[in-house]
Structures are given as C-alpha cells and as structure tokens.
Amino acid sequence: MTDTTPKAPERAPVEPPPTAPLPAPAPRAARVWRGLTPWLFLLVPLAFLITFTYAPIVNMLAYSFTDWDGLSPELHYTGIGNYTELFTRPDLFEVFWVSGYYLAASVVQIGVALYFATILSFDVRFRNLFKGVLFFPYLINGVAIGFVFLYFFQDGGTLDSVLALFGVHSDHAWLGTPVSANVSLAGVSVWRYTGLNFVLFLGAIQSIPGELYEAAELDGANRLQQFRHIIAPGIRPVLSLSVILSVSGSLSVFEIPYIMTGGATGTETFVIQTVKLAFQFNKTGLASAAAVVLLLIILLVTWIQRRLVPDDKVDLV
Structure with a gap:
C-alpha cells in the first residue's frame, strides 16, 4: 500500500538575528578624565575644609605642646607641661x-x-x-x-x-x-x-x-x-x-x-x-x-x- 498521508511542508532554517557590534572602548584619556571629573568638583570644598578645619586643628595640637604666647615668633617645646597644668588646677x-x-x-x-x-x-x-x-x-x-x-x-x-x-x-x-x-x-x-x-x-x-x-x-x-x-x-x-x-x-x-x-x-x-x-x-x-x-x-x-x-x-x- 502506498502512504497517502500528507507531509508537512519543510520549514526554512531560522537564521539568528545579527548581533549588534560591540562599542569601541573609550580612549584612555577619556576614561581618566571621567574618573577625575568628580574630584574636580570636590577640589574647592576639600581645599577649604583642609585649610580652615584640619590645618588649624593640627596647628592647635602642635601649639598645645609649646609655651607660645600668640605674638612672639619664638616658641619653646614644653612637652605635656600645659596638660599637666590643666589637670592640676581644679579652677580651670x-x-x-x-x-x-x-x-x-x-x-x-x-x-x-x-x-x-x-x-x-x-x-x-x-x-x-x-x-x-x-x-x-x-x-x-x-x-x-x-x-x-x-x-x-x-x-x-x-x-x-x-x-x-x-x-x-x-x-x-x-x-x-x-x-x-x-x-x-x-x-x-x-x-x-x-x-x-x-x-x-x-x-x-x-x-x-x-x-x-x-x-x-x-x-x-x-x-x-x-x-x-x-x-x-x-x-x-x-x-x-x-x-x-x-x-x-x-x-x-x-x-x-x-x-x-x-x-x-x-x-x-x-x-x-x-x-x-x-x-x-x-x-x-x-x-x-x-x-x-x-x-x-x-x-x-x-x-x-x-x-x-x-x-x-x-x-x-
């Protein structure tokens, strides 16, 4: 006997969609500039913060170990003498x-x-x-x-x-x-x-x-x-x-x-x-x-x- 069952039509092979080309990497100079940009915006505030906050604190800490009177260009290192005077004078x-x-x-x-x-x-x-x-x-x-x-x-x-x-x-x-x-x-x-x-x-x-x-x-x-x-x-x-x-x-x-x-x-x-x-x-x-x-x-x-x-x-x- 001959097979009279209709055959399904053959489908054409599906080709994968073309992939988008990968973008070329940014130049090294552009990447460096992009990384430095946030720090450029922070440069002025950080400069003010260091100049008017942290630098005076460091100077204050250094002066606390001296006998400086605030006017004389000369100052002498006294160690912990100022701290000793502070803690031995209850009136302070x-x-x-x-x-x-x-x-x-x-x-x-x-x-x-x-x-x-x-x-x-x-x-x-x-x-x-x-x-x-x-x-x-x-x-x-x-x-x-x-x-x-x-x-x-x-x-x-x-x-x-x-x-x-x-x-x-x-x-x-x-x-x-x-x-x-x-x-x-x-x-x-x-x-x-x-x-x-x-x-x-x-x-x-x-x-x-x-x-x-x-x-x-x-x-x-x-x-x-x-x-x-x-x-x-x-x-x-x-x-x-x-x-x-x-x-x-x-x-x-x-x-x-x-x-x-x-x-x-x-x-x-x-x-x-x-x-x-x-x-x-x-x-x-x-x-x-x-x-x-x-x-x-x-x-x-x-x-x-x-x-x-x-x-x-x-x-x-």
Missing part, C-alpha cells in the same frame, strides 16, 4: 558646672521642640505661620541675639516693663547673681535653638508613612497613642542626634554668655575661659591644650551616648 575645670544650666535648658528645649513638632505635624490652622515663628530665632545671628537680650534683662528693661503691666514690680537684677544670670542665659539659648530641633523633629515625623496614621485611627488610637507607638519609635534616630548636639553644645557654649556678660557674675564657660587664656593672658599654648581637652571630652561624651543609645533602624511597617 570648675567652669564646667556652668554647663549644667545649659544642659538642663537643652532638656526643656528638646521637650518644647518635640511637642510643637508633633502638634504641627497634624492638620492645624495657621500651622505654617507657627512653623515660621518657631524657626525664626535660629536664623538670627548669635551676636545680635546677645545684644537684644542684654537690653531685655537690664534693670528697668523690657522684662521689667512687661512684668509691671501685670502688677509685678521687681528690683531684681536678672544678670546680677550667678544663679539668675545663668538661668537667664540658658533661657535665651532655649529661645534660640528650639527652632533647630523643631525642624529636625518635624522632618522626621513627616517622613513617617501616612498609612500608619490612617490604620491607627481605624483602630481607635488617639493622638497620645499615635505618638507613643508611631511617632516616638519613628524619630528615635533624629532624637538621638538632637541629644548629642545638645550635650556637645552645652559643653561648648560661647556666643550668648560672652556677649551678654563676658563671663562675669559666675557665667564663664570653658570656651570663654579658653579665649581669655589665649587673648587676655597671652597663654596660647595653654589655651590650645584646653581646646584639645574640650574636643576630647566632647568626643568621649558622644561615644558614650552612641554606646548607650545605639542608632538602630526602626521598622514601623
């Missing part, structure tokens, strides 16, 4: 007690900033106006703030006039005693730096996904519960940063007390004392050693804070 470290006022003020400052950042992160009338009012003091120069509040706290000044409107007549000299002067200066620092912490907290709160708030509201959570379970864990890294900045700032306060009191009436801070050692008593070597010690103290405090409160990543979802 007693000024750190003044930093306690600013440390307490930083607690108030962080609390106030966190409160307003939480309130203004929700839909509140005129919240943009309140944001500007809170952040505005941080934009003012510290010297100008010092002069403004110098007249604010003087006898018969603005504060006394405002208190007189409410029937409070006081002959108290706000900058006349160590306690009242330090409390007043610490209050000025709260007024100035609350805006910085407020902006940091507000940005961190607004970066939290809005779906979490909606889910919390559906579950019946009030504002306090939302703060406890959503906002507080979500801003923990920023809160840790604010604490570090506040503590280091409390140890290195300078502008406000120097302008308003010059360190008088028990308001002298460690930085003011260091400046006086260098420019009033011409002990630049000893002042450089004091600056190095302050830098090491701040680094140590920062390291301890990071160890006690590690910056763990928080996953709220």
Whole structure:
C-alpha cells in the first residue's frame, strides 16, 4: 500500500538575528578624565575644609605642646607641661558646672521642640505661620541675639516693663547673681535653638508613612497613642542626634554668655575661659591644650551616648 498521508511542508532554517557590534572602548584619556571629573568638583570644598578645619586643628595640637604666647615668633617645646597644668588646677575645670544650666535648658528645649513638632505635624490652622515663628530665632545671628537680650534683662528693661503691666514690680537684677544670670542665659539659648530641633523633629515625623496614621485611627488610637507607638519609635534616630548636639553644645557654649556678660557674675564657660587664656593672658599654648581637652571630652561624651543609645533602624511597617 502506498502512504497517502500528507507531509508537512519543510520549514526554512531560522537564521539568528545579527548581533549588534560591540562599542569601541573609550580612549584612555577619556576614561581618566571621567574618573577625575568628580574630584574636580570636590577640589574647592576639600581645599577649604583642609585649610580652615584640619590645618588649624593640627596647628592647635602642635601649639598645645609649646609655651607660645600668640605674638612672639619664638616658641619653646614644653612637652605635656600645659596638660599637666590643666589637670592640676581644679579652677580651670570648675567652669564646667556652668554647663549644667545649659544642659538642663537643652532638656526643656528638646521637650518644647518635640511637642510643637508633633502638634504641627497634624492638620492645624495657621500651622505654617507657627512653623515660621518657631524657626525664626535660629536664623538670627548669635551676636545680635546677645545684644537684644542684654537690653531685655537690664534693670528697668523690657522684662521689667512687661512684668509691671501685670502688677509685678521687681528690683531684681536678672544678670546680677550667678544663679539668675545663668538661668537667664540658658533661657535665651532655649529661645534660640528650639527652632533647630523643631525642624529636625518635624522632618522626621513627616517622613513617617501616612498609612500608619490612617490604620491607627481605624483602630481607635488617639493622638497620645499615635505618638507613643508611631511617632516616638519613628524619630528615635533624629532624637538621638538632637541629644548629642545638645550635650556637645552645652559643653561648648560661647556666643550668648560672652556677649551678654563676658563671663562675669559666675557665667564663664570653658570656651570663654579658653579665649581669655589665649587673648587676655597671652597663654596660647595653654589655651590650645584646653581646646584639645574640650574636643576630647566632647568626643568621649558622644561615644558614650552612641554606646548607650545605639542608632538602630526602626521598622514601623
């Protein structure tokens, strides 16, 4: 029998698509220039950073081992003599007690900033106006703030006039005693730096996904519960940063007390004392050693804070 089954037509072999030719490698000069381009943009900032930050630090460290008076072209190596004098004179470290006022003020400052950042992160009338009012003091120069509040706290000044409107007549000299002067200066620092912490907290709160708030509201959570379970864990890294900045700032306060009191009436801070050692008593070597010690103290405090409160990543979802 013959096979009458129709045969399938034979298909033509499929040719692979032509491959695109590989691009020719860039010339060596072009590759070198491409690698150098980012560094050319960084050249000027790095030059400024080295010139005005790292070079002075190296010079300060070198001067701390000499008896240089800041004027004479001659200086003599004294080894660790300046550091020995620092740690054998308790009066040079007693000024750190003044930093306690600013440390307490930083607690108030962080609390106030966190409160307003939480309130203004929700839909509140005129919240943009309140944001500007809170952040505005941080934009003012510290010297100008010092002069403004110098007249604010003087006898018969603005504060006394405002208190007189409410029937409070006081002959108290706000900058006349160590306690009242330090409390007043610490209050000025709260007024100035609350805006910085407020902006940091507000940005961190607004970066939290809005779906979490909606889910919390559906579950019946009030504002306090939302703060406890959503906002507080979500801003923990920023809160840790604010604490570090506040503590280091409390140890290195300078502008406000120097302008308003010059360190008088028990308001002298460690930085003011260091400046006086260098420019009033011409002990630049000893002042450089004091600056190095302050830098090491701040680094140590920062390291301890990071160890006690590690910056763990928080996953709220």
